[in-house]
Amino acid sequence: MSAAETGPTHGYNFAYLDEQTKRMIRRAILKAVAIPGYQVPFASREMPMPYGWGTGGVQVTAAIIGRCDTLKVIDQGSDDTTNAVSIRKFFAKTAGVATTTHTAEATIIQTRHRIPEHTLKAGQILVYQVPIPEPLRFLEPRETETRRLHALKDYGLMQVKLYEDIARHGHIATTYAYPVEVAGRYVMDPSPIPKFDNPKMNMSEALQLFGAGREKRIYAVPPHTNVRSLDFEDHPFRVQQFATPCALCGAEGVYLDEVVLDDRGGRMFVCSDTDFCEERRAQGFTGTMSPDWKGEGANGGRQANER
Amino acid sequence: MTATLPSGAGFTDAVGQTQALFRVLMDAMARPGSIGRMPFDLAPPAPLTPELAAIALTMADQEASLWLDPGLSAVDAVARYLRFHTGAPLTDDPAQGAFALIGDPRHMPPLDAFSQGLEDYPDRSTTLVIAVEELAAATPDNARAFVLEGPGIAERAAFIASPLPDDFRAQLQRNRARFPRGVDCLFACAGRIAAIPRSSTIIGGV
Amino acid sequence: MYVAVKGGEAAIDNAHTLLAHTRRGAPEVPEITPAQIAGQLTLAAERVMAEGSLYDPALAALAIKQARGDLVEAIFLVRAFRTTLPRFGQSVPLDTSAMAIERRISATYKDLPGGQVLGPTFDYTHRLIDFLLEAGAEVPEPARADAGDAVVAPRVTDLLDGESLIERETRADDAPAPDITREPMEFPASRDQRLQVLARGDEGFLLALGYSTQRGYGRTHPFVGEIRFGEVAVEFVPEELGFPVPLGNVRLTECQMVNQFTGSADKPPQFTRGYGLVFGQGERKAMAMSLVDRALRAHEFGEESGAPAQDEEFVLSHCDNVQATGFVEHLKLPHYVDFQAELELVRRMRAEYAAREERVEEEARE
Numbered sequence: 001m002s003a004a005e006t007g008p009t010h011g012y013n014f015a016y017l018d019e020q021t022k023r024m025i026r027r028a029i030l031k032a033v034a035i036p037g038y039q040v041p042f043a044s045r046e047m048p049m050p051y052g053w054g055t056g057g058v059q060v061t062a063a064i065i066g067r068c069d070t071l072k073v074i075d076q077g078s079d080d081t082t083n084a085v086s087i088r089k090f091f092a093k094t095a096g097v098a099t100t101t102h103t104a105e106a107t108i109i110q111t112r113h114r115i116p117e118h119t120l121k122a123g124q125i126l127v128y129q130v131p132i133p134e135p136l137r138f139l140e141p142r143e144t145e146t147r148r149l150h151a152l153k154d155y156g157l158m159q160v161k162l163y164e165d166i167a168r169h170g171h172i173a174t175t176y177a178y179p180v181e182v183a184g185r186y187v188m189d190p191s192p193i194p195k196f197d198n199p200k201m202n203m204s205e206a207l208q209l210f211g212a213g214r215e216k217r218i219y220a221v222p223p224h225t226n227v228r229s230l231d232f233e234d235h236p237f238r239v240q241q242f243a244t245p246c247a248l249c250g251a252e253g254v255y256l257d258e259v260v261l262d263d264r265g266g267r268m269f270v271c272s273d274t275d276f277c278e279e280r281r282a283q284g285f286t287g288t289m290s291p292d293w294k295g296e297g298a299n300g301g302r303q304a305n306e307r
Numbered sequence: 308m309t310a311t312l313p314s315g316a317g318f319t320d321a322v323g324q325t326q327a328l329f330r331v332l333m334d335a336m337a338r339p340g341s342i343g344r345m346p347f348d349l350a351p352p353a354p355l356t357p358e359l360a361a362i363a364l365t366m367a368d369q370e371a372s373l374w375l376d377p378g379l380s381a382v383d384a385v386a387r388y389l390r391f392h393t394g395a396p397l398t399d400d401p402a403q404g405a406f407a408l409i410g411d412p413r414h415m416p417p418l419d420a421f422s423q424g425l426e427d428y429p430d431r432s433t434t435l436v437i438a439v440e441e442l443a444a445a446t447p448d449n450a451r452a453f454v455l456e457g458p459g460i461a462e463r464a465a466f467i468a469s470p471l472p473d474d475f476r477a478q479l480q481r482n483r484a485r486f487p488r489g490v491d492c493l494f495a496c497a498g499r500i501a502a503i504p505r506s507s508t509i510i511g512g513v
Numbered sequence: 514m515y516v517a518v519k520g521g522e523a524a525i526d527n528a529h530t531l532l533a534h535t536r537r538g539a540p541e542v543p544e545i546t547p548a549q550i551a552g553q554l555t556l557a558a559e560r561v562m563a564e565g566s567l568y569d570p571a572l573a574a575l576a577i578k579q580a581r582g583d584l585v586e587a588i589f590l591v592r593a594f595r596t597t598l599p600r601f602g603q604s605v606p607l608d609t610s611a612m613a614i615e616r617r618i619s620a621t622y623k624d625l626p627g628g629q630v631l632g633p634t635f636d637y638t639h640r641l642i643d644f645l646l647e648a649g650a651e652v653p654e655p656a657r658a659d660a661g662d663a664v665v666a667p668r669v670t671d672l673l674d675g676e677s678l679i680e681r682e683t684r685a686d687d688a689p690a691p692d693i694t695r696e697p698m699e700f701p702a703s704r705d706q707r708l709q710v711l712a713r714g715d716e717g718f719l720l721a722l723g724y725s726t727q728r729g730y731g732r733t734h735p736f737v738g739e740i741r742f743g744e745v746a747v748e749f750v751p752e753e754l755g756f757p758v759p760l761g762n763v764r765l766t767e768c769q770m771v772n773q774f775t776g777s778a779d780k781p782p783q784f785t786r787g788y789g790l791v792f793g794q795g796e797r798k799a800m801a802m803s804l805v806d807r808a809l810r811a812h813e814f815g816e817e818s819g820a821p822a823q824d825e826e827f828v829l830s831h832c833d834n835v836q837a838t839g840f841v842e843h844l845k846l847p848h849y850v851d852f853q854a855e856l857e858l859v860r861r862m863r864a865e866y867a868a869r870e871e872r873v874e875e876e877a878r879e
Contacts, residue, residue, distance in 0.1 A: 014322045018597060023368050026329050027405070030366075031430040033336045034491040034504035036458045040430045041697035046592040051839030053846065064333065066326040076850045083846050085522045113850045131840070142826055144700045151426040169862060175854035183458045183506065185487065194854040207337045214836045216697045222337040222459035222506075240857050258853055272850055370695070428699075 015062040015095040021045055025063035025218070029209060032220035037182030038150070039133050039217040047213065054087055055213030057110050057129035064125065064209070065091065065108060070098045072106035077114035077255065077272035084112070101275050113176075115197040117254050117276040120206035122223065128191040130212035133219065135179040135189040155187050158230060166235050175240070181228045182221055190227075196239045196255045201227040246271045247289040249280035315351040315384075317364055317392040325365040332362065335493065335502040340455045340464025342444050343500045352384035356438045358495035359408050360388070363436070367395035367406055374404030374421075374433070378411040401433065409437045412471050418478045421490050429487040432505075439468045442496040447510070453479070454510040455503065463510065466501050468494040479509045536581050550574035559764070559793020560584055564834065565591030566694075566713040567598075568763050568792050585715075589835045596694070603689055605748040605757050609767045609790075610668050612743040616794075619669050620737035621771060627666025632742065633794070669739040670769050670786060679771065679784040700826050707809055707829060708802075712791060714832030716798040722822040722832075723804030731820030733807045735787065738771035742794050766791050768799035772807050777815055785814065 013019065028042040047055040065071065071091050075084040079101040087110060088099050100106050103118040110127040120126060132138075136146045139157045149157065158179055165173045172178075178195035182188045190198060191210060201208060201221060208221040221227060231237035245252045247268040254276065256269040268289055271277035286294045318324040324347055331343040351360035367373050373395045379385050386397055398404050402422045409415045415437070424432035445452035445465045452465040453476070472478070482489045482505055489505030503509075537544065551558050551574035561573040565588045573591060580586035616632025619625055631637075673679040693709045702710070711719065726733055745765050748757035768789035776782035787807025789799035808822035821827055831837060 012597065014326075016597075018599070019322065019325070020368055020370070022326075023366060024370060026333075027366060027371060028430070029333060030336055030434065030491070031432075033333060033459075034506060035429055035487050036506060038429060038487055041428075041699070043695050043697050045694075046589075046596040046835065048593045050589070050842060051836045052841075052843030053839060055839075064326075064330060066330060067323060076847050081847050082525060085525060089522070112846075113848070131843070142700075143830075144826065147427045170865065173858060173862075175858045176851040192848075192851050194850055196854070207333075214840055220337075224461045225458040240854060255850070256853070257849060258856065272853075 012094060014067075015065050015091065016048070017045070017059065017062045021059075022063045025059055028218045029060065029063065029220065032209070032218050033207070033222055035186075036221055036225055037180075037186030037188040037219060039188075039212075039219045041216055042218050044213045044216040049086065049090070051214035052131060053083060054110070054112060054129040056211030056215075056218070057112070057127050057213075058087060058090065058211070059213055060127050060209050060211035060218060061091065061108060061110050062095075064127075065095055065097060067095070067097065069107045070100050070105055072100050072103060072109045072275075073111075074109065074114060074116070074273075074275075075112040076257075077116070078274040080274060102279070103273075103275055113192050113194075114255070114272060115193055115200045117251075117271070117273040119200075120204055122205040124206040126204075126206050126208045128193075128208065128210045130189065130191045130210045130217070131214070132177075133189055133210065133212040133215050133217040135177075135187050150186060153185065155181075155230075158187060162230060163232070166232070171235065172231070172237075178237075179230050181230060183225050187230070188219060188221075188227075194240065194255060195229065195237075198227070198229045198237070199239065203227075242269060244269050245287060246277060246280075247287040249277045249285045249290075250287040251277065251280055251285070315360075315388045316349065318347075318349070318361075321364075324361075328361055328365045331500060332365070332493065332502075335500050336459075336491065336504055338459045338464070339457065339502055339504055339507045340453065340460060340466050341501065342442065342466060345495070345498045345500055348498070351388050352382065354378055354382065354410050355385045355388065355408070356410065356495070358498065358500065359410065359436055359438050360392075362493065362495065362500075363389055363395070363406065363408060364392050366434075367393040369394045369396070371405035372396040372398045372403060374398050374401050374407040376407070376409045376411055376415060378414075379408055404433050407433050407435045409435060412437050412439060415472060417472075418482050418490050418492075423485060423488040423490065426488065429489070432488065433490050435490055435492045437468075437471075437492060437494050439470065439494050439496045441467060441469045442494055442499045442501060443467050453503065455507040456510060457507045459504075460507070468496075468501065476509055476511070479503060479507075483508055536579075545578060547571060547574035547578055550577050556794060557582075557584060559795060560716060560798070561587045561591055562793055563791040563795050563798060564588045564713050564715065565595065567591050567595040585834050585838050589838070592835050600692075600695070602749065602752075603692075604760070605750060607745050607747065607765070609741065609745055609765065610666075610671065612666075612741055612745045612765070612767075613762075614666055614741055614743040616743070617666055617739065617741040618737070619739045621669060621739075625666075625669065625672065630666075666741070668741075668769065670771070673738070673771070673784060677783070680774075680786060682786065698829070700829075702825060702829060704806075704810075707825070708788065708790075708806060710829045710832060711789075711802045711805060714802070715834035715837065716795070716801065718832050718834070718837075719801040719805050720797060722808070722828060723801035725820065726804050726808045726822045731808045731811060731818065731823040733770075733787065733804065733811075734773040735770045735804060735807065736772070737800070738769040738786075740766065740768045740796055740799065742766040742796070764793050766793065766795050766799045768796070768803045770800070770803035770807055774814055785810070 024043055028040045032040045044059060047058055049055060073084045073088040075081040091097055092099050103116040108125045108127060112129040134146050136149060136157060139161055140146050162172050176194045177189055177192040178198055180188050180190050180198060190201060203224055205223050207223055210219045229237040242256045246256060248270050251271055255272045257272045259268050259270060261267055286292055327346045331345055335343045345358060345361060349357045349360045351357060363373060373389060375397060401407060401416050401420045407421055421433035424430060445467045447454045447463045447465040449465060451467050455464045486505050491504040494501050551570045557577055558570050558573040561576055561584055562568055576587035576590040579590060614630055616634060617627060617630040670679055690705045693706055698706055744762040746762055747760045749760050750757045770787035772785045772787060774783055774785040787803035789802035791798050805822055805828060809825055809828060811818040811823045
């Protein structure tokens with residue numbers, strides 16, 4: 001049986017990539033898992049979607065996905081954003097795998113910019129799309145230099161940058177792609193997730209894989225691994241607090257999108273994780289802007305990650 | 308042509324089987340000390356074990372060379388089988404192999420004989436694939452067990468793999484001390500597989 | 514009442530249908546064929562082959578049609594197709610001195626063996642819009658050299674080499690050249706890696722960089738030793754045969770820029786080389802490439818460096834238009850999660866600022 005006959009899309013292999021490319025990516029993934037937080041160079045291929053639109057994540061997913069997997073793809077926390085739809089369709093077409101929008105049902109979740117609100121479980125794999133994998137890139141543009149700094153575990157530049165933030169603004173002015181230290185060794189870019197999501201990376205039961213296609217890097221955080229957001233003793237890491245619960249499902253302690261309702265300052269805050277929000281509404285939870293709003297206290301203060 | 312074909316079959320469904328096996332390998336590496344199950348069997352020429360053959364066929368190719376231990380490289384049929392099914396260059400130098408296949412762990416070279424990677428590129432190291440005769444889960448108080456802590460491990464993981472060189476525990480500890488340089492070890496036996504990546508801390512005396 | 518936006522999938526499908534419709538244009542105008550593009554918009558198709566790094570005129574023409582004439586989009590289509598092709602190995606090095614020459618000019622010699630062959634060029638045309646083309650006028654037959662009267666034209670650099678006036682560039686080993694599409698690049702890059710990146714690099718970007726060296730940002734004292742364009746045979750040695758077999762011909766433009774070098778402690782004064790080679794007739798690109806190649810060698814010759822065109826990481830990391838267009842255009846994707854985080858920060862910082870101002874005012878009043 002030729003490889004071309006094994007995939008549902010005529011002329012292309014299962015999950016689009018040829019087997020040699022998959023092997024190359026798989027070798028990089030094994031190394032990435034063994035050296036948590038270290039960016040493994042890999043011979044990223046041109047993919048049929050543009051660089052910067054998730055080619056790294058797509059290559060990682062294509063290299064690991066099998067016929068028995070169930071795939072979920074989110075962008076900004078939502079399954080319905082155009083790029084999430086496009087990537088989900090790509091794998092449904094080229095690999096014929098089952099897809100889902102439910103976090104709990106997925107074995108592989110490819111994401112851009114968010115970590116789902118449901119706590120991920122053992123056996124799940126979270127694949128991040130990464131635009132700029134180098135956490136030091138905006139402090140030092142040269143690859144030859146940043147590679148040396150990682151080798152020497154010299155992260156003084158980053159400390160100075162964060163400290164200058166504090167001196168100037170009174171707090172660290174980085175709100176997303178907030179750098180983390182992995183397993184006490186490498187400083188790593190968590191991809192442009194809001195720093196709200198950083199704590200979810202720490203000691204997660206799920207395997208976290210990161211793919212940067214244009215920059216040709218793969219890195220990983222194994223399950224049960226220490227992921228510490230960089231901070232200072234007198235300025236500990238803190239996440240954003242939202243003043244109101246989700247206007248549709250009443251969830252608290254979750255990341256919210258601000259939706260502008262009119263041009264007179266009207267706005268509402270709703271869950272960024274659309275699957276989480278829909279599930280809660282299906283369970284009867286309501287928010288202030290639900291048609292069947294049940295009033296304060298009706299939700300019993302249920303929050304994310306409390307199931 | 309048939310005269311040059313090696314004995315021993317490869318995968319019947321290379322795309323599906325290598326994907327399934329890779330996931331087992333990745334999971335083993337991501338959860339050091341856990342025992343994974345290999346989903347199927349191969350029939351390579353002895354003394355190459357089915358587990359070693361399956362891992363080689365899954366991971367090696369023209370771009371990733373193989374080092375064979377003396378027991379394996381002495382058998383011509385083994386080299387021919389691997390060349391035919393993987394296309395990987397075979398090397399005599401343990402420091403040149405992307406993967407090292409070890410059929411006789413009692414007499415394996417020390418871990419530091421293999422490529423340790425560079426400070427700037429620690430990924431350029433050898434991954435060892437070791438055929439053991441016993442591979443089983445254990446409790447951390449078992450004196451024979453490798454007891455591990457570190458990334459991928461909730462508290463502590465423990466498993467038994469044997470035979471291995473007497474000073475293997477000390478070698479693993481020195482390997483850990485070289486982090487992020489160092490080698491990663493896969494142990495395979497009777498359809499089971501476990502890993503000790505360089506990131507694992509080895510608990511206990513030598 | 515807010516309704517979560519659904520139906521992204523249907524919207525995408527509709528957009529694609531509309532794209533196909535728009536691509537076709539007015540139905541009363543005949544549909545353009547890839548053969549017309551390959552045959553009449555040849556330079557567009559050749560640029561797509563060069564930067565798509567795949568020699569296939571018909572495929573390049575089809576990609577241009579599919580891309581509605583957007584060459585960067587067409588280059589992207591060709592690259593994505595190329596990456597799925599099996600790779601058999603490396604060809605025998607091309608012998609451009611054996612090129613079937615259609616055009617060959619040298620700026621360093623008035624006349625030379627093989628002569629100056631102008632070929633099909635815009636160079637001496639007056640750039641006046643030719644309204645006759647609109648009417649589809651007949652074109653006169655060009656003058657042609659007699660068949661069998663093939664031009665024998667040694668490369669200008671070989672002539673200089675006869676006097677040892679130009680640096681020798683020979684590989685010390687038979688090792689296969691690295692392939693930037695198979696191995697991630699590492700800095701500093703080898704020259705063969707650099708040339709591969711430049712050969713598929715964006716014409717506009719390299720043109721601007723080459724131009725910058727002429728204006729003093731990393732000057733290299735260049736002369737066009739030679740530009741030649743024509744067909745060259747490609748040969749390949751299959752493992753099982755052990756001798757080269759011809760695969761076919763490709764049309765290439767080669768530019769050898771000759772640059773002054775005053776010598777160093779261990780090298781006598783001599784000319785050095787900047788090299789450009791592209792698929793098709795791509796003189797602008799080949800010349801720009803050779804200027805940038807030479808600029809990137811500044812370090813090798815111990816020349817003063819620091820200009821953008823001499824900065825290897827800067828040039829090689831940014832000259833690929835498929836990468837560049839993807840990342841620039843990805844800003845179109847939703848970023849509202851991160852923007853939300855920034856909104857919160859800016860609001861908080863404004864509140865802190867206002868509170869500070871208020872305190873200052875209060876203190877002033879007291």
